Amino acid sequence: MTRGSTSTAPVDGPGGPAGEQAARPMVAVPRGSVTVAVVILVLTQLMLVVDTSIVNVALPGIGRELGFSSASLSWIVTAYALSFGGLILLSGKVGSLIGPRRALLIGVSVFIVASVAGGLASTAAVLVAARAVQGVGAALAAPSVMVLLIGVTTPGPQRSRALSMFVLAIGSGAAVGLLAGGVLTQTLGWEWVMFVNAPIGILVLAGALRRLPELPRRRTSLDITGAAASTLAMAALVFAFTSAAERGWSSPVVLGAFAVAALSGITLVLVERRHPHPVMPLAFFASMRSAGPLLSMLVIPAGQVSFLFFTTLLTQQVLGFTPIQTGLALVPFTLGLIITNQLTPRLLPRLGERVIGVAGLTGLVLGIAWMSLVAAEAGPDTSIVTVLLPSVLLGLGAGATFAPVTAVIMHQAPAEHLGAAASLNQGLQQLGGGMGLAILTSVLTGTGSLENGLSTTFLVAAAFPLTALILFGTWARRIPA
Structure with missing residues (x-):
């Protein structure tokens, strides 16, 4: 893993870790077809990234129409994150077995069907189920994007351009999703944040069938x-x-769920101790030097995803913004992320991963805490600019955070576990977002009302990147040149 690079897909594809794949193109592709293949793969990645944010702006409308409670509304986001994050630990190896092109085709097909089903959903349960199946499709397709991108390009300028487009798709995906979600929700209805995936997915399938080897x-x-x-x-x-937010902490359902989580965790440890190729090697958690950066990657998205979710509720349900205004208010977050994401690789050789990562995490803490103050003073006269400023700070922090944290994780991973480290890195991001949103939904419900509780919820959300700041700042070490 080169310093300052980011990873969004497992590197354990056909032929071994990314370092082996990068040495040469894995298949011969005509020059003109390489460009088309790269465009198809970047479009696939953009579609998957956009879907993590496009529903945020539509959440209030979905809640009203399908009868979601304040607590259950978060499942629209977490259902996708849990299935995506949980299954991506396994799906990279599935792509190795059946072929990455076939895995991408199957994954995108599942994604399309689930998207249409979600748009047609008439009940909350159907929509949540559709979002979970979307996550299954995304988990199967996502690892193959990077594997195929490396496989069809030649080392040097061609591959560098392709990877730059890939990173741009990741960086711009949130902004595209927020804007598209606002426009579609306000003009055509919330259903179209789901339906829009169908024509894009069909275009990807047609191109992949003809141009991807x-x-x-x-x-x-x-x-x-x-x-x-x-x-x-x-x-x-x-x-x-x-x-727990609706039933109470002493409810048999809640206690039973905690018991299932504990038993599943024990089972995971027992299985991983014996499996020759575990999805979560226990060696990563043998010391805090390796576990610290990994655990920080679990809690960083918990704060970031929650920020976007609760800011959407703040702007539309408290401040009365339209969906388009909400999308515009959150776009600066992504612009800030793109700016620092481009600057970070240039600064890392001089300052090191620990300094840049700590600076980025500090920005995340301050950005979320600032939004807590905005929520506390929110009223009819609150302007969109008041929401823009914390979003910018949070975006600047996020852009400076993920590259150094990922680089440290990959550098400290044993050579035989590089693929597992990359999978775990992305899986923890998705799972952490779902976990944080669930905890903070419980906090918001416990405060009694949306208007009075959002400030407290944002303040608690700031504790997630603060925890990451302690974990990463204490145990991360600079990568030798």
């Missing part, structure tokens, strides 16, 4: 039990926290 397959053992146990443990925890 298949790469060599590789035999590997699948840790299905480990992936299932980790996903079940996190899902049970999220369900417990979400249910």
Whole structure:
């Protein structure tokens, strides 16, 4: 892993870790077809990234129409994150077994069907189920994007341009999703934040069938039990926290969910100790030097995803913003992220991962805490500029955070576990977002009302990046040149 680079997909694809794949193109592709193939793959990545944010602006409208409670509304976000994050620990190896092109085609097909089903949903349960299936499709497709991108490009300028487009898709995806979500919700209805994936997905499928080559397959053992146990443990925890907000902490349902989470966690540890290719190698948690950065990657998205979710509720349900105004208010977050994401690789060689990461995490803490003050003073006269400023600070912090944290995680991973480290890195991001949102939904519900509780909820949300700041700042070490 080069210093300052980011990883959003497992590197354990056909032919071994990314370092081996990067040495040469894995298949010969005509020059003109390489450009088309790269565009198809970047469009696929953009579609998957956009779907993590496009529903945020539509949440109030969905809640009103389908009868979601304040606590259950978060499941629209967490259902996608849990299935995506839990299954991506396994799906990179599935792509190795069946071929990354085939995995991408199957994943995108599942994603399209689930998107249409979500748009047609007439009940809350159907929509949440559709979002979970969307996450399954995304988990299967996402690892293959990077593997195929490396496989069809030649090392040097061609691959550098392709990776730059890939990073741009990741960086701009949130902004595209927030803007598109606002426009679609206000003009066509919330259903179109789901339906829009169908034409884009069909375009991806048509292009992939004609222009993407298949790469060599590789035999590997699948840790299905480990992936299932980790996903079940996190899902049970999220369900417990979400249910506690409505049922109470002493409810048998809540206590049962915590029991399932504990048993699943114990099962995960027992399985991973024996499996030759575990999805979550216990060696990563043998010392805080390696566990600290990994655990920080679990709590960083918990604050960031929650910021976007609760800011949407603040702007539309308290301040009376339209969906388009809400999207515009959150776009500066992504612009700030893109700016520092581009600057970070240039600063890392001089300042090191620890300094840049600590600075970024400090920005996250201050940005969320600032929004707590905005929520406390929110009223009819609150302007959109008041919301813009914390969003900018949070985006600047986020852009300076993920590259150094990811670089440290990958550098400290044993060579035989590089693929697992990359998968775990992305999986923890998705799972952490779902976990944080569930905890903070419980906090908001416990305050009694949306207007009075958002300030407290944002303040508690700031504790997540603060925890990451302590973990990363204490145990991260600068990567040698």
